[in-house]
Amino acid sequence: MAYDSSKIEDFKNVWVFCEQRQGVMMPTTFELISEGRKLADELGVDLCGILLGDNVDGIAAELGGYGADKVLVYNSPLLKDYTTDAYTKVICDAVEEFKPEVMIFGASNIGRDLAPRCAARLHTGLCADCTHLDIDLNGYIEFLKTGSSLDVEHMSFESKLFDVNKNLKMTRPAFGGHLMATIVCPRFRPAMATVRPGVMKKRPFDEAGTKKVVIEHPAFQLAESDIKTQVLEVVKATKKLVDLIGADVIVSVGAGIGKDVEKGIALAEELAAVLGGVVGASRAAVDAGYITADHQVGQTGKTVHPKIYIALGISGAIQHKAGMQDSECIIAVNKNEAAPIFEVADYGIVGDLFKVVPEMIESFKAVKEAK
Amino acid sequence: MKIFVTVKQVPDTSGKVAVKADGTLDRASMQTITNPDDLNAVEAALTLKDEYGYKVVAFCMGPPPAEPMLRELIAMGVDEAVLISGREFGGSDTYATSQIIAAAIDHYGIEEDDIILAGRQAIDGDTAQVGPQIAEKLGLPQITYAGDIKKEGNTLTVKRILEDGYMMIKVQTPCMITCIKELNTPRYMTVSGVLGAWEKPLTIYDYPTLQDHPLIDKSTIGLKGSPTNIYKSFTPPQKGVGTMLKGDGKDTTNELASILAAKHII
Numbered sequence: 001m002a003y004d005s006s007k008i009e010d011f012k013n014v015w016v017f018c019e020q021r022q023g024v025m026m027p028t029t030f031e032l033i034s035e036g037r038k039l040a041d042e043l044g045v046d047l048c049g050i051l052l053g054d055n056v057d058g059i060a061a062e063l064g065g066y067g068a069d070k071v072l073v074y075n076s077p078l079l080k081d082y083t084t085d086a087y088t089k090v091i092c093d094a095v096e097e098f099k100p101e102v103m104i105f106g107a108s109n110i111g112r113d114l115a116p117r118c119a120a121r122l123h124t125g126l127c128a129d130c131t132h133l134d135i136d137l138n139g140y141i142e143f144l145k146t147g148s149s150l151d152v153e154h155m156s157f158e159s160k161l162f163d164v165n166k167n168l169k170m171t172r173p174a175f176g177g178h179l180m181a182t183i184v185c186p187r188f189r190p191a192m193a194t195v196r197p198g199v200m201k202k203r204p205f206d207e208a209g210t211k212k213v214v215i216e217h218p219a220f221q222l223a224e225s226d227i228k229t230q231v232l233e234v235v236k237a238t239k240k241l242v243d244l245i246g247a248d249v250i251v252s253v254g255a256g257i258g259k260d261v262e263k264g265i266a267l268a269e270e271l272a273a274v275l276g277g278v279v280g281a282s283r284a285a286v287d288a289g290y291i292t293a294d295h296q297v298g299q300t301g302k303t304v305h306p307k308i309y310i311a312l313g314i315s316g317a318i319q320h321k322a323g324m325q326d327s328e329c330i331i332a333v334n335k336n337e338a339a340p341i342f343e344v345a346d347y348g349i350v351g352d353l354f355k356v357v358p359e360m361i362e363s364f365k366a367v368k369e370a371k
Numbered sequence: 372m373k374i375f376v377t378v379k380q381v382p383d384t385s386g387k388v389a390v391k392a393d394g395t396l397d398r399a400s401m402q403t404i405t406n407p408d409d410l411n412a413v414e415a416a417l418t419l420k421d422e423y424g425y426k427v428v429a430f431c432m433g434p435p436p437a438e439p440m441l442r443e444l445i446a447m448g449v450d451e452a453v454l455i456s457g458r459e460f461g462g463s464d465t466y467a468t469s470q471i472i473a474a475a476i477d478h479y480g481i482e483e484d485d486i487i488l489a490g491r492q493a494i495d496g497d498t499a500q501v502g503p504q505i506a507e508k509l510g511l512p513q514i515t516y517a518g519d520i521k522k523e524g525n526t527l528t529v530k531r532i533l534e535d536g537y538m539m540i541k542v543q544t545p546c547m548i549t550c551i552k553e554l555n556t557p558r559y560m561t562v563s564g565v566l567g568a569w570e571k572p573l574t575i576y577d578y579p580t581l582q583d584h585p586l587i588d589k590s591t592i593g594l595k596g597s598p599t600n601i602y603k604s605f606t607p608p609q610k611g612v613g614t615m616l617k618g619d620g621k622d623t624t625n626e627l628a629s630i631l632a633a634k635h636i637i
Binding site for chain 2: 081115116120121125126149183184188228229230232234275294322331337345356359363366
């Protein structure tokens with residue numbers, strides 16, 4: 001019987017693409033497994049990870065610790081390095097064989113290469129770079145109460161076209177974060193989404209899950225002739241990249257350090273060191289060449305939610321705000337009292353960062369030492 | 372020997388963005404621009420044209436007002452433009468859009484040594500999906516996030532940028548490559564280019580042009596043929612304004628430090 005993505009009643013279970021590089025699981029995978037667990041529970045189905053690589057059995061069981069019921073492992077020397085063709089073929093064949101109803105990928109440079117290709121081959125819908133996922137309608141409405149400016153009490157959530165309680169509701173920013181849209185894929189399965197790294201919260205690790213999880217190795221077909229690109233080499237960045245997503249404290253610099261870039265960055269680094277944090281940056285600072293792109297927070301960079309976010313000389317373009325406004329405590333220093341960054345700041349100081357930051361360092365040090 | 376470049380006209384989301392009361396975008400009040408990443412794809416095409424003598428054809432799906440944008444690309448050095456425009460195409464999601472653009476490029480004719488270049492993603496949707504989906508619909512290999520492209524005969528060597536490094540990948544033409552801003556700096560229009568821009572060919576592909584193509588079917592294009600639908604759209608809530616501390620001296624930073632300490636934030 002031919003595969004038909006529109007026979008939605010044939011599809012069941014939630015799948016997560018478990019991205020690994022060089023045999024190491026990408027941290028986002030654990031966030032996705034955690035989120036996938038929530039979706040699978042809302043649907044009352046199993047959560048299954050799909051892991052492709054060469055000899056990667058050793059990293060499969062850990063997924064159980066974050067909520068996976070099962071992991072399908074596909075090992076082959078042809079899957080060692082990511083190629084669009086090999087990964088697309090193995091995943092699409094697996095989807096056609098097992099028919100999951102929901103499938104999520106991390107919105108990494110690999111996930112965003114792979115997921116659209118799979119969705120096009122499988123004739124189904126894909127929503128890019130999601131920041132919120134819901135199956136349960138009540139959960140979605142609760143999310144809108146705090147996550148939107150909609151008057152949810154006086155809105156209808158019914159639809160004549162589809163069952164609003166069973167379809168995946170995929171919410172994502174659009175137009176540079178000015179608008180949010182919730183997308184559905186009502187007529188085809190699996191409903192597919194890529195999910196922005198750093199947004200979904202990781203569940204507490206549960207050792208028992210690693211023993212319960214079922215690891216399977218389904219048979220599959222893949223030949224060298226299926227792969228039309230050739231990977232010549234994979235090069236890891238030599239410079240240690242800053243880990244913004246895992247940081248508890250981020251001190252970010254913006255165009256405001258332009259007066260004395262070297263000193264501005266040194267001050268940010270010192271302040272970050274006092275608080276045990278790392279240095280981030282706005283797009284303006286990156287575009288101006290003040291600091292490398294791995295430090296960038298915001299729409300095209302990264303979404304962060306540290307405990308403390310300190311914005312120095314950042315005016316607060318909407319893309320930047322969208323990338324950091326869920327931080328627990330935001331402190332902004334800017335010369336311009338009308339800077340939009342103050343709209344999201346918990347504490348604002350109007351002043352020159354070159355004057356304020358050295359004072360701030362001393363004050364914070366004094367408090368830390370007093371403890 | 373052709374390079375197809377896919378381009379999109381988008382609202383400038385870095386400028387002032389107006390949202391109407393019903394939560395939709397007030398497009399009329401916004402400036403439109405050529406999608407920034409697409410200009411890097413155009414530049415990559417023109418660089419290859421300068422060296423190897425490709426014919427560069429820009430493909431744009433959108434309403435007729437996109438024509439002046441395409442004339443600007445011609446003024447930069449693009450040889451020909453195709454505007455894919457029709458009511459039947461409206462409301463397409465990425466799946467349906469890629470189906471239509473793939474059909475249009477295939478209708479034009481793809482040969483052994485051709486390349487398709489696209490921008491990484493458009494700033495209105497930020498999906499980065501249409502490039503790979505066009506490649507899939509045409510059965511061509513793809514390389515996304517290209518930070519460098521080198522050519523040797525019909526073989527291209529592309530540096531594919533990753534978050535934690537890069538990959539060097541070899542691919543045969545015909546293929547699809549999506550370009551990032553680090554790839555190059557787009558050139559300006561030239562005076563002679565501007566003067567000649569209205570004489571170069573600009574073809575409109577409407578629904579009748581493409582309707583017999585195997586990829587075009589009313590059930591897979593436009594709003595009705597799109598697998599995804601918008602359920603709700605809304606504006607994010609503004610976080611309430613916090614406390615503005617007075618002054619910018621040591622007293623102020625001491626006050627901040629003690630508030631944070633009292634709340635166990637530091």
